[in-house]
Structures are given as C-alpha cells and as structure tokens.
Amino acid sequence: MINVSNIHKTFKDKDVLRGVDFSIQSGECVVVIGKSGSGKSVLLKHLLGLISPDKGSIEIDGLKLDELTYRELQRVRSKIGMVFQSGALFDSMNVYENLKIAIDRLTNLKQNQIDDRIEQCLDEVGMKETKLFMPSELSGGMKKRVGIARAISFKPDYLFYDEPTTGLDPIMSDTINKLIYKFNKKNKITTLVITHSMKTVFEIADRVLMLYDGKIYFNGSVNDIKNSKDIIISSFVNGKEILDLGYEKQ
Structure with a gap:
C-alpha cells in the first residue's frame, strides 16, 4: 500500500506540489x-x-x-518495477542481458532459473524471439515491451x-x-x-x-x-x- 500525505515541493520560486494527498x-x-x-x-x-518532499511524507508498505x-x-x-517512457534499455546489452541484470541484482535465482524466467517474461509480452536482439534492432513499441518484461522479471x-x-x-x-x-x-x-x-x-x-x-x-x-x-x-x-x-x- 502507498500513502502520500500532504507533500510539498518547491524548485527555486516555483511551487510544483502544494499539498498532495492520496493512497x-x-x-x-x-x-x-x-x-x-x-x-x-x-x-x-x-x-x-x-527526491524528498519539503514537507509531508510518503509511505510504502508502512x-x-x-x-x-x-x-x-x-x-x-x-x-518496484519501473517502466520508463523510452524503455531505457542498455544500448550495449542485448534483450537477454537487459533482463538478466535486473534478475541478478534483485533475486537469488540460479542460471537455469534465470534463463527460464527471461523466457517466460519475454513470452508474456510477445517478445520471445527477440532475446538476442540489440536495442538498436527494436522499434519503439518493441523496446517498451522489453522494458515491461524487465520490470516484471524480478516479480515486484x-x-x-x-x-x-x-x-x-x-x-x-x-x-x-x-x-x-x-x-x-x-x-x-x-x-x-x-x-x-x-x-x-x-x-x-x-x-x-x-x-x-x-x-x-x-x-x-x-x-x-x-x-x-x-x-x-x-x-x-x-x-x-x-x-x-x-x-x-x-
């Protein structure tokens, strides 16, 4: 659960957030x-x-x-799995490596389990055949789908x-x-x-x-x-x- 309570944020003279509340x-x-x-x-x-608010608080899971x-x-x-506006794939890594870096950092899976997880996640977004593609070989929509696959790869x-x-x-x-x-x-x-x-x-x-x-x-x-x-x-x-x-x- 997420709770946002009365957050304020000012940059120079501009009040961007002026008491934001929601859950x-x-x-x-x-x-x-x-x-x-x-x-x-x-x-x-x-x-x-x-960034931190000038006033107010943000709670995630209490x-x-x-x-x-x-x-x-x-x-x-x-x-938290984050899907960025442009996909934000690492240009020097292929699709498989882009997913693997998240799984390596955020799980304790063994290599065969990592391979299975990557196959599953790419299949979920209809991108199973692109595992060895470089980001430069992907369209904008394909990059977005790979970005989603990466975001779900560690089961957030x-x-x-x-x-x-x-x-x-x-x-x-x-x-x-x-x-x-x-x-x-x-x-x-x-x-x-x-x-x-x-x-x-x-x-x-x-x-x-x-x-x-x-x-x-x-x-x-x-x-x-x-x-x-x-x-x-x-x-x-x-x-x-x-x-x-x-x-x-x-």
Whole structure:
C-alpha cells in the first residue's frame, strides 16, 4: 500500500506540489493525469525516493521513505518495477542481458532459473524471439515491451509506468494498455501509471487522479471523470483548451 500525505515541493520560486494527498490500495491500478508541467514526473520521483518532499511524507508498505537509510530505501525500491517512457534499455546489452541484470541484482535465482524466467517474461509480452536482439534492432513499441518484461522479471509488488504509450501508434498503444491491464489483474501487481492518454485511462484505470495547480484536483472513478461537468476536468478529458486563442476549425 502507498500513502502520500500532504507533500510539498518547491524548485527555486516555483511551487510544483502544494499539498498532495492520496493512497493506493494493494492490487489497485491508479492512473495520474495532468497537463505538462503539472508535477506528474516530480511526484513519480518522490515515490521512487529519488527526491524528498519539503514537507509531508510518503509511505510504502508502512515505511516512510525520508526516514530510511540508503540500504533500507534500496529494499523498498527492490519491490518496484519501473517502466520508463523510452524503455531505457542498455544500448550495449542485448534483450537477454537487459533482463538478466535486473534478475541478478534483485533475486537469488540460479542460471537455469534465470534463463527460464527471461523466457517466460519475454513470452508474456510477445517478445520471445527477440532475446538476442540489440536495442538498436527494436522499434519503439518493441523496446517498451522489453522494458515491461524487465520490470516484471524480478516479480515486484509494484509497477510504475511513465507515459507508457507516448510515441506509439494506436495499435501498439492498445497492446501496451492490454499488457498493463493483464499484469495488474492477473499478477495482482499494484500499479501506478503516469499518462496524458485518456484512452489509456479509460482502458486500464481503477481510479484516476488529476494533478492541477500542485494538488490532487480530482480523485475518482473512470465513470466519474468521463461525466464530470467541471470545466478544468472536461477540457483535459476532451482535449479542449480553456482559453480562447482566436481560432477554431469550423
């Protein structure tokens, strides 16, 4: 379980987070949306313990991140699988080696077990035949799927996704959404997704959080956000600029 309590973060003169509160229950899939610059990435960095809040606290499984030693924080991080926006594969390693490095660091599996785990994870994302491919030989969507395979390879309790469908065509985006949904529901992995894509929200979310003006502006179900009459929420959901810019296609 994750508890975020009244966190504030300021960079120079800019208040990025101004009292963010929410929780994520075990097994839940929570999607965080918000305009560019609203603080989504900053929030994610807090949850990974990469930066600390100026005020407030973050608890994962009852442990306050800013009170942990480095070793204790690493143990918490070892429960989290991270899927980066671009896949973030190591360019000098093939697909097999990209998965193996995570398994080596975070499990005590023997070599034959590692081989089996890698085969299984790649098969789960439809990438079994790419084991010896280099990242340069993979498309954007293939890199994303390998990134997901790596993130699940050590059987984490949590999966965090940063803009998982950005830069992908509609068909591959749908594939990624289905994989996120599968690992959340089938494997019962507590899931947090940062995205701009309302299609992703509608397809995978148990609950939606909207960051606006440094706070959680909306916290509710997919159905609630679809039907919201609030102008800030509806403009984001429908992709409509609130300001009148003096031009609209007829």
